Amino acid sequence: MQPGNGRKIGWVSAAAVVVANMIGTGVFTSLGLQLDKLDNVWSVLLLWLIGGAIALMGAFSYAELGTRLPRSGGEYYFLSRIYHPFIGYLAGWVSLTVGFAASVALAALAMGDYAAHFLPIGTKELALSAIVLISLVHSISIRQSSAFQNIFTLLKLLLILFFIAACFYHPAPPDTALSARRVSIDVSHPAFMVGMVYVAYAFSGWNAAAYIVEEIREPQRNLPKALIGGALVVSTLYVLLQMGFLHQASVHQLEGRVDVGQVVAELLFGPVGGQLISLFIALFLVSSISASVWVGPRVVRAMADDYSIWHFLAKDNAKGIPVRAVWMQAAISIFMVLGSHFDQVFLYSGFVLHVFTTLAVAGVVLLRLKEGRKGYASPGYPWVQIVFLIVSIWMLAVLVYDRPVESLMGVANLAVGAVSYWWSKQFGKQH
Numbered sequence: 001m002q003p004g005n006g007r008k009i010g011w012v013s014a015a016a017v018v019v020a021n022m023i024g025t026g027v028f029t030s031l032g033l034q035l036d037k038l039d040n041v042w043s044v045l046l047l048w049l050i051g052g053a054i055a056l057m058g059a060f061s062y063a064e065l066g067t068r069l070p071r072s073g074g075e076y077y078f079l080s081r082i083y084h085p086f087i088g089y090l091a092g093w094v095s096l097t098v099g100f101a102a103s104v105a106l107a108a109l110a111m112g113d114y115a116a117h118f119l120p121i122g123t124k125e126l127a128l129s130a131i132v133l134i135s136l137v138h139s140i141s142i143r144q145s146s147a148f149q150n151i152f153t154l155l156k157l158l159l160i161l162f163f164i165a166a167c168f169y170h171p172a173p174p175d176t177a178l179s180a181r182r183v184s185i186d187v188s189h190p191a192f193m194v195g196m197v198y199v200a201y202a203f204s205g206w207n208a209a210a211y212i213v214e215e216i217r218e219p220q221r222n223l224p225k226a227l228i229g230g231a232l233v234v235s236t237l238y239v240l241l242q243m244g245f246l247h248q249a250s251v252h253q254l255e256g257r258v259d260v261g262q263v264v265a266e267l268l269f270g271p272v273g274g275q276l277i278s279l280f281i282a283l284f285l286v287s288s289i290s291a292s293v294w295v296g297p298r299v300v301r302a303m304a305d306d307y308s309i310w311h312f313l314a315k316d317n318a319k320g321i322p323v324r325a326v327w328m329q330a331a332i333s334i335f336m337v338l339g340s341h342f343d344q345v346f347l348y349s350g351f352v353l354h355v356f357t358t359l360a361v362a363g364v365v366l367l368r369l370k371e372g373r374k375g376y377a378s379p380g381y382p383w384v385q386i387v388f389l390i391v392s393i394w395m396l397a398v399l400v401y402d403r404p405v406e407s408l409m410g411v412a413n414l415a416v417g418a419v420s421y422w423w424s425k426q427f428g429k430q431h
Contacts, residue, residue, distance in 0.1 A: 011222035016153040018230025020291035021205030032257035037191035051199035052235025055206040059231040060378040063224035073302030074211040082363035091356040093417030098349040100296025105336035111285040117278040135330040152287035167244025177246040297325035352410035358392040
């Protein structure tokens with residue numbers, strides 16, 4: 001059921017979904033891991049600039065895909081139309097089983113961990129409460145989902161801007177990472193390639209608005225604005241925030257630390273900084289959970305329309321919300337929180353999701369070759385797509401080499417998805 005135009009969102013709300021999906025815990029953790037292996041500060045900053053450029057290239061490509069193929073579902077629908085329904089089904093299967101549900105569970109546990117510092121409730125209890133309450137918010141109407149998402153995304157942006165301003169306003173010690181006069185860049189170091197993988201994780205989510213195309217007014221005009229505008233805003237904030245961290249702390253203070261934000265907060269604000277950053281990130285993560293709760297069920301809903309084995313999830317409420325899909329995803333997220341052994345699941349889902357993102361961007365080239373240019377056209381075609389594909393394939397190769405177990409788990413997940421596709425073809429009816 002496609003929502004009526006009066007129940008659709010504009011480009012600002014769609015961009016808020018992109019921003020909320022992109023900005024997560026990665027921006028506060030990746031820097032320390034990069035510096036642990038690569039102590040060249042300017043090379044690290046170059047990584048973040050490249051990450052922003054790649055996200056923007058992806059946004060250009062998905063804007064063209066979403067306007068040429070304007071149906072919600074993201075890679076599920078794109079790949080089904082461009083390649084074969086089986087390829088699209090596998091993309092949807094990954095999203096259904098671990099993709100968005102794992103993101104929700106991880107963000108909820110992180111929020112619970114930070115909030116537990118100032119609330120007398122356990123981490124898991126807080127995480128479960130957040131999943132249930134935010135799922136309730138997104139079970140009523142698109143208007144309510146939009147208002148909730150906009151408010152918490154705005155709060156997230158204000159908090160990041162405050163942090164950036166504090167980093168540059170506060171006088172820096174003389175021995176910080178950016179105080180060195182000599183500027184040098186080394187991209188030949190193997191750690192540079194590994195660091196790029198961390199940056200890719202931090203920038204993931206730039207394609208979020210493409211999953212809800214049918215809920216956006218005038219997608220031909222508003223989808224490109226949402227995807228490109230969201231990616232530009234986040235990329236700028238990411239680079240400024242990393243510069244702010246390096247402006248206030250030394251390499252020695254940051255290297256190997258996963259709580260970079262807390263380290264810098266304590267340098268800026270003293271002992272109260274740790275408490276402040278806990279509140280900051282807890283509030284910060286509400287919009288991340290909300291964006292995945294909103295976007296993920298749309299993939300499930302699209303699959304439910306097309307495959308009878310998932311048809312029980314096709315029920316919408318009176319205002320066009322796929323309520324059953326929302327709570328199906330919530331149930332999977334809750335299971336992950338209770339098990340709390342999904343760090344590998346998150347990595348392998350990231351691997352297989354990136355495979356389908358790569359196929360989607362390649363699909364832009366295939367559509368142009370088959371059908372020519374139609375409507376919105378990606379700037380820089382085809383070089384933007386070629387560069388994106390080179391970097392993506394290279395990162396996938398690094399993951400296979402560096403994380404073989406998680407990569408094999410991803411392949412195993414796809415094998416199970418293939419079996420369910422076969423089952424649907426043999427015993428169900430494709431619509």
